[in-house]
Amino acid sequence: MARRRSLQRALARRWMAFAAVLSLSFAGSALLLLFLLEDSFIDRHLRAVSATVVDVAGASATLPANFQALPGPALPEDIATRISGKKPGTVIEFRRDDGRYVHVLSARTATGQPFALVYDVTGELTVNPRLPGGLAYALALLALSLLCAYVLAWAFVSRTVRRARALLGEVLASPDPRSLEALAQREPIREFGELLHLHAGVWREQQAAVERERETLAFLAHELRTPLQSARTSLALLDESPAHAPALARLQRAVERLTRASNAILWLASDAAIPAGRTLAAAHLEALVEEFRPLAQARGQSIELQLVPGLSWDAPWEAVEALLANLLLNAIQHGSEGVIEIDAGVEALTLRNPDEPAASAGFGLGLRIVQRLAARLGWRVVLQQQQGMASCEVRWLPGVVSN
Numbered sequence: 355m356a357r358r359r360s361l362q363r364a365l366a367r368r369w370m371a372f373a374a375v376l377s378l379s380f381a382g383s384a385l386l387l388l389f390l391l392e393d394s395f396i397d398r399h400l401r402a403v404s405a406t407v408v409d410v411a412g413a414s415a416t417l418p419a420n421f422q423a424l425p426g427p428a429l430p431e432d433i434a435t436r437i438s439g440k441k442p443g444t445v446i447e448f449r450r451d452d453g454r455y456v457h458v459l460s461a462r463t464a465t466g467q468p469f470a471l472v473y474d475v476t477g478e479l480t481v482n483p484r485l486p487g488g489l490a491y492a493l494a495l496l497a498l499s500l501l502c503a504y505v506l507a508w509a510f511v512s513r514t515v516r517r518a519r520a521l522l523g524e525v526l527a528s529p530d531p532r533s534l535e536a537l538a539q540r541e542p543i544r545e546f547g548e549l550l551h552l553h554a555g556v557w558r559e560q561q562a563a564v565e566r567e568r569e570t571l572a573f574l575a576h577e578l579r580t581p582l583q584s585a586r587t588s589l590a591l592l593d594e595s596p597a598h599a600p601a602l603a604r605l606q607r608a609v610e611r612l613t614r615a616s617n618a619i620l621w622l623a624s625d626a627a628i629p630a631g632r633t634l635a636a637a638h639l640e641a642l643v644e645e646f647r648p649l650a651q652a653r654g655q656s657i658e659l660q661l662v663p664g665l666s667w668d669a670p671w672e673a674v675e676a677l678l679a680n681l682l683l684n685a686i687q688h689g690s691e692g693v694i695e696i697d698a699g700v701e702a703l704t705l706r707n708p709d710e711p712a713a714s715a716g717f718g719l720g721l722r723i724v725q726r727l728a729a730r731l732g733w734r735v736v737l738q739q740q741q742g743m744a745s746c747e748v749r750w751l752p753g754v755v756s757n
Contacts, residue, residue: 366507373503377496388481396457397445400473404461410469420478426468433458437470447475455479521546531558631670635661635698638671639678643696646682654691655707657682661698667750669731677727681705681735681746684724689744702749709744724748 403421410425417423424433432451440446440460447457459471521541528534531554538550643657650657667674685694685707692708724746728735733750 365511366504369503369507370500373499374496377499381492381496385481392479392481393447393457396447396473396475396478397459400445400457400459400471401443403473404459404471407461407463407469407471409465410463410467420474422472422474424470424472426470429470433470433472442468517543518546521550525550525553531555531561630668633667633669633671633674635665635667636663638675639696639698642675642679642682646679646686649683650686650694653686655686655689655694656692657694657696659696659698661696662700665698665700673727673731677724677731677733677748678703680727681724681748685744685746702747705746705748707744709739709742 403418407417407423410423424430429437430450433456436446436448437444437458437460442460442462444460445457446460447455449455454474454476457473457475459473460468461471462468521537524537525534528537534550534554534557538547538554541547541550639659639661643659647657682694682696682705685705689707689709694705694707697704697706725735728748731750733748736747736749738745738747
C-alpha cells in the first residue's frame with residue numbers, strides 16, 4: 355500500500371513543481387528572445403553595410419572589420435551552395451567548412467551586379483559565450499523560486515489544513531444529522547459544505563434503516579409472543595396424556611426454538627443491556643446437543659461434545675442458548691455429512707463441521723445473527739474454512755470461570 359502524505363505537504367510539492375515549470379518556461383523564452391534580438395541586430399547591421407557597397411571591386415577594403423563583399427562568380431563553394439536561388443535581400447546564417455559562423459546577405463549593386471556580403475560573427479556573438487555564467491544565475495533563481503513557492507504554499511495551505519482538521523473535529527462531535535446540516539450551512543467553503551451535506555444525508559439514511567429494522571424486529575417479537583403462549587398451553591394439556599409423547603417432544607422442541615428466536619429478536623431490537631447471570635456450561639450444552647441430535651442424524655451427521663469440567667459463563671443461559679443453538683443449527687443445515695465437533699474450553703468454544711468445497715459458507719446466514727448476538731454479550735465469533743472443514747470460534751471476555 356502506498357504511503358499516504360499530508361494534504362499540506364502534497365500541495366506544497368505541487369506548488370514547487372508549478373514554480374519550477376513556470377521558471378523554466380520563462381528562462382527558455384528569455385533565452386530564445388536573446389537569440390532573436392542578437393540575430394536581429396546582426397542582420398540590421400549587415401543590411402546597413404550592404405547599402406554602402408556601390409562597386410564590388412575593391413569594396414572589401416572600405417568595409418568594416420569582419421565584412422567581406424564577394425562578387426557572384428567568385429563565391430566560395432560553401433557560400434554559393436547556400437545562397438543559390440535566393441532572392442536579393444535574403445539573409446542566411448550558417449557555419450562554414452572552416453568552422454567560422456557567418457551571416458550572408460544576397461544583394462545587388464546599384465548597377466545590378468550580384469554579390470554576397472559576408473559578415474563573420476564568430477567573435478561577435480555574445481549570448482552563446484555567456485550561457486555558462488547565465489546558467490548559474492538561472493539555477494540560483496530557480497532554487498530561490500522553489501523556496502519561495504514552498505514557503506508560500508506552506509503558509510497558504512496550512513490555513514486550509516487547519517480549517518479541515520477543525521471541521522473534522524466538529525463533524526466527529528456532531529450528535530445527529532441535524533447538527534451536521536447546520537454546520538454545513540455555516541461552512542464558508544462550498545466544497546466542504548457539500549461534503550457535510552452528503553455525510554449528513556448518508557447518516558440520516560442509516561438512522562432510518564436502523565429504525566426500520568428495530569420496528570420490524572419489535573413487531574416480529576410481539577407477534578411471536580401470542581403463538582408461544584398458546585403453544586405452552588397446548589403443551590401443558592398434552593403432558594397429561596402419555597400417548598402423545600412423540601408429538602409432545604417435537605412440539606416441545608418447536609416451542610423452544612420459537613422461544614429462542616423471540617428472545618434473540620428482542621435483544622437485537624433493543625439497546626438495553628442483557629440481564630446479568632451465570633450459566634453452568636455442562637448441563638445446558640448436553641441438553642442442547644440432545645435437542646439437535648435427531649436433526650443431525652437425519653442429515654447423516656453426528657455430534658461430539660467436549661468441554662472443560664466446571665465451565666461457566668457470566669451471561670444468562672437464554673442469551674447463550676440463542677447464540678449457540680443458532681450456531682449449531684446452521685452447522686447442521688449448511689454442513690455436509692460427518693462429525694460435528696464442539697470443543698468448549700476456558701477461553702473459547704470451537705465448533706467444527708465438514709463443509710463441501712462448493713459451499714459458500716458452512717454456517718449460512720445465521721452466522722451474522724450469531725455475530726450480532728455475541729456482540730451484545732461482549733463476545734466475538736470468527737469463521738474459518740479450509741480443507742473441507744468449516745470452523746467457528748466463539749471467544750469471550752475473561753469473565754469465564756472454571757472450577
